[in-house]
Amino acid sequence: MKVVKFGGSSVASAEQLEKVANIIKADKERKIVVVSAPGKRFKEDEKVTDLLIELGEAFLDGKDYQNAMNKIVNRFSDITTALGLDDMLLRVIQDDIASVVASDQANELKMDALKAIGEDSLAKVFGAYLASTGTNATYINPRDAGIFVSDQPGNAQILEESFEKLYQLRNRDEILVIPGFFGYTKQGTLMTFPRGGSDITGSIVAAGVKADLYENFTDVDSVFCVNPTIVKQPKEITTLTYREMRELSYAGFSVFHDEALIPAFKAKIPVCIKNTNNPSASGTMIVSERKLNGNPVVGIASDTGFISLYISKYLMNREIGFGRRLLNILEDEHISFEHAPSGIDDMTVILRESQLTPEKEERIMSRIKEELKADTISIERDLAMIMIVGEGMNSAVGVAKNATAAFANANINIEMINQGSSEVSVMFGVKSSNLEPAVRSLYDMFFNQ
Numbered sequence: 001m002k003v004v005k006f007g008g009s010s011v012a013s014a015e016q017l018e019k020v021a022n023i024i025k026a027d028k029e030r031k032i033v034v035v036s037a038p039g040k041r042f043k044e045d046e047k048v049t050d051l052l053i054e055l056g057e058a059f060l061d062g063k064d065y066q067n068a069m070n071k072i073v074n075r076f077s078d079i080t081t082a083l084g085l086d087d088m089l090l091r092v093i094q095d096d097i098a099s100v101v102a103s104d105q106a107n108e109l110k111m112d113a114l115k116a117i118g119e120d121s122l123a124k125v126f127g128a129y130l131a132s133t134g135t136n137a138t139y140i141n142p143r144d145a146g147i148f149v150s151d152q153p154g155n156a157q158i159l160e161e162s163f164e165k166l167y168q169l170r171n172r173d174e175i176l177v178i179p180g181f182f183g184y185t186k187q188g189t190l191m192t193f194p195r196g197g198s199d200i201t202g203s204i205v206a207a208g209v210k211a212d213l214y215e216n217f218t219d220v221d222s223v224f225c226v227n228p229t230i231v232k233q234p235k236e237i238t239t240l241t242y243r244e245m246r247e248l249s250y251a252g253f254s255v256f257h258d259e260a261l262i263p264a265f266k267a268k269i270p271v272c273i274k275n276t277n278n279p280s281a282s283g284t285m286i287v288s289e290r291k292l293n294g295n296p297v298v299g300i301a302s303d304t305g306f307i308s309l310y311i312s313k314y315l316m317n318r319e320i321g322f323g324r325r326l327l328n329i330l331e332d333e334h335i336s337f338e339h340a341p342s343g344i345d346d347m348t349v350i351l352r353e354s355q356l357t358p359e360k361e362e363r364i365m366s367r368i369k370e371e372l373k374a375d376t377i378s379i380e381r382d383l384a385m386i387m388i389v390g391e392g393m394n395s396a397v398g399v400a401k402n403a404t405a406a407f408a409n410a411n412i413n414i415e416m417i418n419q420g421s422s423e424v425s426v427m428f429g430v431k432s433s434n435l436e437p438a439v440r441s442l443y444d445m446f447f448n449q
């Protein structure tokens, strides 16, 4: 049995949904289908999830949300009309939005319930379409499927007990269409996963039903060894390990959500990334182990939006508990840190800039000064992280030398280097403005020689 997930680009229009239906019909092992909300049909287009957020924000600000409502209903009506489906489905979407807006839930729960309508409606529409073409298929709500999650709006985590309940889906005869991106708490409240979280649903369902394969359909033939918007036509990756993919997607490979690997990995379900627009291409397999191919580096990931918090204090190395107290200050502000390279008398904490509001920053800086009696504290902004990843790096000599040579060739200063203890990745911090030339130079070094 295969679980297949189709991303926003794969379900963006009626034409795409026809391709999706053909893909499902081409393999009778494709029994469970997880769908995203309609995504972009062209570069400047809007994702339905973004339109739902726009609608929710307009409502919460006391503004008119009819414009967003119209755009959402039009997206779905374009699809239902072209697929020859009943108008009833459109009324259900409007009623769903109206009932969330009118509910007396807290604002963040309302936003989650609104965001989920994109996936939920598309699953209903697609289930109806499959059935209309003579396929034995039906929509199933995540609550009925057994997707139970923690009480964390916009950031839900799967509860362990879900997997046993999901296993029962194996007994169903029909093809099941499950909306991605959300689940329910044990109390029955809807919670969404982080953005891009339909990949997570697919992985959870694949793990739950113990699928032979989790196929994740998107709009590229494979995972490329570097972001294709930075390097034109980069090399394709045929096989990756879970560890490599986890590191790459964490550091910027937006093609697959970084949290989506864990359920598949734990249940040892292989993952295949494939293209809805070219399903005969073999795609990229993500597995437990792979044969090393001579190149220690399998991919180069990169992401912007980081800051570093630098703290120095003479004899820091002898002060027991310094690191803990520093990280405690961040914890009090609900800030998670990404990396914390340290020296003898200094420590740097790398954070995602989006987490640090000006108020939090002020409080953190003054607490570090007063409570930790630091000699120097400074913040560096506009940092980008570039990560080279590969299982082969563990045993290869000279990878770091070649990587630093690539930065030197592009005349780029490295602000920070951090080698993970796993030795599967090495991370470099650079100024954001240097990200693209640095990535291109690394690509030339490791893939174009």
Ligand SMILES: Nc1ncnc2c1ncn2[C@@H]1O[C@H](COP(=O)(O)OP(=O)(O)O)[C@@H](O)[C@H]1O
Pocket: 006, 007, 008, 009, 010, 036, 039, 196, 217, 218, 219, 220, 222, 223, 224, 225, 226, 227, 228, 229, 252, 253, 254, 255, 256
């Ligand atoms: N290393 C990479 N390999 C492949 N695609 C990548 C990579 N890094 C970024 N991407 C981008 O990820 C996009 C697909 O991810 P996403 O937009 O989340 O798809 P979907 O809408 O199918 O969920 C691709 O169109 C591509 O631009």
Ligand SMILES: N[C@@H](CC(=O)OP(=O)(O)O)C(=O)O
Pocket: 006, 007, 008, 009, 036, 037, 039, 047, 049, 050, 118, 180, 181, 194, 195, 196, 197, 198, 199
């Ligand atoms: N629709 C949600 C969840 C998702 O997974 O979308 P996509 O498959 O388009 O990345 C979002 O936009 O975040």
